[in-house]
Amino acid sequence: xxxxxxxxxxxxxxxxxxxxxxxxxxxxxxxxxxxxxxxxxxxxxxxxxxxxxxxxxxxxxxxxxxxxxxxxxxxxxxxxxxxxxxxxxxxxxxxxxxxxxxxxxxxxxxxxxxxxxxxxxxxxxxxxxxxxxxxxxxxxxxxxxxxxxxxxxxxxxxxxxxxxxxxxxxxxxxxxxxxxxxxxxxxxxxxxxxxxxxxxxxxxxxxxxxxxxxxxxxxxxxxxxxxxxxxxxxxxxxxxxxxxxxxxxxxxxxxxxxxxxxxxxxxxxxxxxxxxxxxxxxxxxxxxxxxxxxxxxxxxxxxxxxxxxxxxxxxxxxxxxxxxxxxxxxxxxxxxxxxxxxxxxxxxxxxxxxx
Amino acid sequence: xxxxxxxxxxxxxxxxxxxxxxxxxxxxxxxxxxxxxxxxxxxxxxxxxxxxxxxxxxxxxxxxxxxxxxxxxxxxxxxxxxxxxxxxxxxxxxxxxxxxxxxxxxxxxxx
Numbered sequence: 001x002x003x004x005x006x007x008x009x010x011x012x013x014x015x016x017x018x019x020x021x022x023x024x025x026x027x028x029x030x031x032x033x034x035x036x037x038x039x040x041x042x043x044x045x046x047x048x049x050x051x052x053x054x055x056x057x058x059x060x061x062x063x064x065x066x067x068x069x070x071x072x073x074x075x076x077x078x079x080x081x082x083x084x085x086x087x088x089x090x091x092x093x094x095x096x097x098x099x100x101x102x103x104x105x106x107x108x109x110x111x112x113x114x115x116x117x118x119x120x121x122x123x124x125x126x127x128x129x130x131x132x133x134x135x136x137x138x139x140x141x142x143x144x145x146x147x148x149x150x151x152x153x154x155x156x157x158x159x160x161x162x163x164x165x166x167x168x169x170x171x172x173x174x175x176x177x178x179x180x181x182x183x184x185x186x187x188x189x190x191x192x193x194x195x196x197x198x199x200x201x202x203x204x205x206x207x208x209x210x211x212x213x214x215x216x217x218x219x220x221x222x223x224x225x226x227x228x229x230x231x232x233x234x235x236x237x238x239x240x241x242x243x244x245x246x247x248x249x250x251x252x253x254x255x256x257x258x259x260x261x262x263x264x265x266x267x268x269x270x271x272x273x274x275x276x277x278x279x280x281x282x283x284x285x286x287x288x289x290x291x292x293x294x295x296x297x298x299x300x301x302x303x304x305x306x307x308x309x310x311x312x313x314x315x316x317x318x319x320x321x322x323x324x325x326x327x328x329x330x331x332x333x334x335x336x337x338x339x340x341x342x343x344x345x346x347x348x349x350x351x352x353x354x355x
Numbered sequence: 356x357x358x359x360x361x362x363x364x365x366x367x368x369x370x371x372x373x374x375x376x377x378x379x380x381x382x383x384x385x386x387x388x389x390x391x392x393x394x395x396x397x398x399x400x401x402x403x404x405x406x407x408x409x410x411x412x413x414x415x416x417x418x419x420x421x422x423x424x425x426x427x428x429x430x431x432x433x434x435x436x437x438x439x440x441x442x443x444x445x446x447x448x449x450x451x452x453x454x455x456x457x458x459x460x461x462x463x464x465x466x
Contacts, residue, residue, distance in 0.1 A: 046408070127437050127438070159434055160435060182434045185430075185434070253466075268396060268397040269396060269398030270397065270398065294397075
């Protein structure tokens with residue numbers, strides 16, 4: 001059991017800045033994120049793209065913003081559970097919560113802050129009529145353990161980086177790799193495209209373009225035996241490929257996911273909060289901050305998430321330290337005392353007589 | 356401001372047609388016009404914010420309005436999207452200009 005003061009769901013910019021604001025109040029944070037790295041959309045979708053509306057940064061790359069936020073919160077020693085999705089929540093008699101991930105990791109905290117952005121990123125499933133019959137029976141939407149494919153016949157569909165990279169990787173592991181994409185052009189990194197071209201020329205990857213998987217073959221009670229491929233929309237030509245695995249890689253799309261079933265008030269695919277006070281949800285002790293919440297006049301901006309995180313931490317302090325006095329201090333005046341023993345402070349003014 | 360608006364017809368995902376006024380001087384794109392009139396629920400359109408990276412704003416162009424040419428990133432995203440037809444475009448890549456007056460589009464299904 002991982003225990004902390006504020007359990008943050010979502011390690012995007014809002015969640016990361018919460019670590020800093022909570023730290024100033026001597027509250028410790030732990031973050032859960034379904035993605036394998038911190039940063040949320042900033043690192044998953046657009047790490048190399050610039051943001052222009054972060055105060056005092058005329059321009060900053062989303063990936064750099066993530067790094068700066070991690071650095072800013074570092075002395076408050078946040079914990080991370082990455083690559084796991086928060087699945088269930090349970091309220092104990094003492095008012096604290098237990099949040100369990102899809103991999104069974106349990107976390108306990110008196111305050112939960114949902115900073116989940118647009119939700120957790122789930123693979124996009126292609127529109128093949130019988131595909132759901134074969135999920136985990138040869139159809140996999142993401143590759144968890146490449147060894148599963150050793151000496152197997154694999155069909156990969158998609159035209160982006162993950163389809164290219166996995167085709168390259170599996171060409172050394174699998175018995176046979178077929179890559180199918182709807183057009184001749186791929187939109188991955190140039191060297192990946194060239195590598196696939198090489199492997200195709202060497203006969204290590206079968207490339208079918210333009211083409212599309214339109215059906216799955218096999219007994220749904222057992223395992224898939226192959227796929228039906230139709231060769232482009234305009235040429236009516238269909239054929240079958242025998243295989244052991246079909247891996248459609250069409251990117252990720254965010255879904256609110258299990259959080260939607262936590263008994264929170266939901267509106268417009270977001271969690272309704274009290275914006276007049278502290279961004280608390282309809283469940284005492286659970287807050288929602290950043291893009292994941294909604295209230296009249298809500299703007300989904302990183303800078304608004306920072307503000308919401310700051311107010312939320314004050315409310316969390318009151319829950320965790322009932323009745324205990326505190327007034328806001330400026331970091332310039334008080335300095336920053338890290339949980340790791342470090343201290344940052346403004347240099348003292350020198351008093352010196354002028355003779 | 357009145358003179359700068361154009362008329363656009365947007366058929367929502369339930370098949371209902373909406374005639375809306377779209378400003379040409381606010382650097383808006385078609386996806387943002389749909390959101391500003393709340394013609395699709397928040398969270399189901401413009402998920403990536405308009406970077407041609409999610410296809411949640413895919414629409415079918417029904418009028419013969421001349422549109423800006425498809426750029427590489429839009430083309431690439433459409434080649435991976437679902438429910439794509441010959442007249443598919445990404446709303447976020449269509450900027451609202453006076454030339455688009457009378458444009459008629461239908462939102463593609465959510466996927």
